[in-house]
Structures are given as structure tokens and as C-alpha cells.
Amino acid sequence: GAVVSQHPSRVICKSGTSVKIECRSLDFQATTMFWYRQFPKQSLMLMATSNEGSKATYEQGVEKDKFLINHASLTLSTLTVTSAHPEDSSFYICSARDLAGVRETQYFGPGTRLLVL
Amino acid sequence: AQSVTQLDSHVSVSEGTPVLLRCNYSSSYSPSLFWYVQHPNKGLQLLLKYTSAATLVKGINGFEAEFKKSETSFHLTKPSAHMSDAAEYFCVVTSNQAGTALIFGKGTTLSVSS
Numbered sequence: 001g002a003v004v005s006q007h008p009s010r011v012i013c014k015s016g017t018s019v020k021i022e023c024r025s026l027d028f029q030a031t032t033m034f035w036y037r038q039f040p041k042q043s044l045m046l047m048a049t050s051n052e053g054s055k056a057t058y059e060q061g062v063e064k065d066k067f068l069i070n071h072a073s074l075t076l077s078t079l080t081v082t083s084a085h086p087e088d089s090s091f092y093i094c095s096a097r098d099l100a101g102v103r104e105t106q107y108f109g110p111g112t113r114l115l116v117l
Numbered sequence: 118a119q120s121v122t123q124l125d126s127h128v129s130v131s132e133g134t135p136v137l138l139r140c141n142y143s144s145s146y147s148p149s150l151f152w153y154v155q156h157p158n159k160g161l162q163l164l165l166k167y168t169s170a171a172t173l174v175k176g177i178n179g180f181e182a183e184f185k186k187s188e189t190s191f192h193l194t195k196p197s198a199h200m201s202d203a204a205e206y207f208c209v210v211t212s213n214q215a216g217t218a219l220i221f222g223k224g225t226t227l228s229v230s231s
Contacts, residue, residue: 036221110160
């Protein structure tokens with residue numbers, strides 16, 4: 001089946017620094033990737049939809065200047081958490097839609113756990 | 118607006134007994150519905166999906182779900198639980214008719230005892 005990877009799997013950083021998380025579709029092309037955030041014991045909340053070659057679409061309440069998304073190719077999207085603060089600590093998960101597959105199906109990455117000290 | 122409600126935050130069963138995880142949805146159009154499973158420290162895995170075909174959907178690992186429009190439900194079942202089924206389960210609906218984004222339920226933690 002389709003595989004989505006994320007890197008890094010875990011990151012710890014100091015408050016005020018920026019962190020970049022990569023999301024890659026390994027064996028398929030994805031014009032659309034999605035970024036979710038999951039707090040402990042809670043559900044996934046969609047942050048933004050990343051479209052290859054165009055600007056990301058952010059959900060209400062998500063700061064686009066805080067969470068920079070770049071989707072430069074059909075297999076890679078990046079999420080940069082700028083000037084991270086402890087409240088940004090969370091589990092970030094990306095997903096990708098297979099360009100050639102059923103449109104409703106998203107394949108999820110394993111997630112990146114961010115801890116901001 | 119689209120939404121899903123998972124009626125139980127935690128379900129506990131004994132190994133070998135049936136599993137029932139309940140989900141109700143709200144949709145202004147014919148939705149696509151999914152069940153995903155999340156094991157600790159692992160990515161989300163698609164169990165099954167309903168996309169307006171057969172109302173009884175069979176998924177992986179012996180799970181199945183039935184779409185009931187009259188009850189706006191999409192409950193997940195399995196005849197016999199296995200220890201490896203212990204995980205977090207999410208009921209999911211597409212957020213729009215284009216199916217471009219997903220809305221997750223709050224999740225149900227399934228515990229399986231021996």
C-alpha cells in the first residue's frame with residue numbers, strides 16, 4: 001500500500017527556535033497533503049491543506065505565519081513551526097492523497113512529536 | 118456542517134468476545150465515512166471506508182461497519198476481539214462533497230483483556 005513518511009519522528013527544541021517537519025509520499029504522487037495536530041488523548045484537528053505549487057489553505061484559527069507550509073513537489077510537503085513556544089508542543093501528523101487513487105482515501109504518516117521547552 | 122460523534126470514549130472487552138464501537142454522523146449530503154485505527158507510536162491505518170456503494174463494508178483484520186442512513190450511524194464491529202486490536206479508533210467523515218479533507222471523531226480507546 002501507499003506509504004507516507006515523516007521526519008523527524010521526534011524533536012525537542014528550545015522556545016523561540018523554528019522547527020521543520022517533512023512529509024513525503026514514498027511510492028505515489030500527491031498533489032494534496034494535509035497537516036493535522038493531535039493533542040494528548042484527543043482527536044486529530046486539521047490545520048491546513050497543502051497543494052503542490054500553490055499556497056496552503058489554513059483552517060480557521062490556525063496562524064499561517066506561525067505554521068509555514070511548503071509543497072514544492074508532488075512527493076514532499078514541509079511544515080515549519082516558527083518561533084516555537086511550549087504551547088506548540090503536540091503531535092503533528094501529515095497525510096497525502098494518491099493522485100491516481102480513490103480521491104477520498106488519505107494515507108497518513110507516523111507523526112512527529114514536538115516538545116518545546 | 119459535517120460532524121461525527123463517537124459515543125464511547127473507552128470500550129473494554131475480553132479476548133474472543135464481540136467488539137462494537139459506535140459512531141453517529143451528521144451530513145448535509147451523502148457522506149464518505151471511514152474508520153481509522155491508531156496504535157501507540159504508529160501512524161493511522163485505514164480499517165475500512167464507505168463511499169456510497171454497499172452499506173455493509175468489510176475491512177481489514179475482521180472488522181466491518183454498516184452504514185445506516187435512517188439512523189445516521191456507522192458502527193464498527195468485529196465478532197471476536199484479539200489482544201492486538203487494543204488501540205485508538207477514529208470514525209471519520211469527509212468535510213465536503215469533493216472529499217478533500219477529513220473530520221475526525223474524538224476517538225474510542227479499545228482495551229482487550231485476556
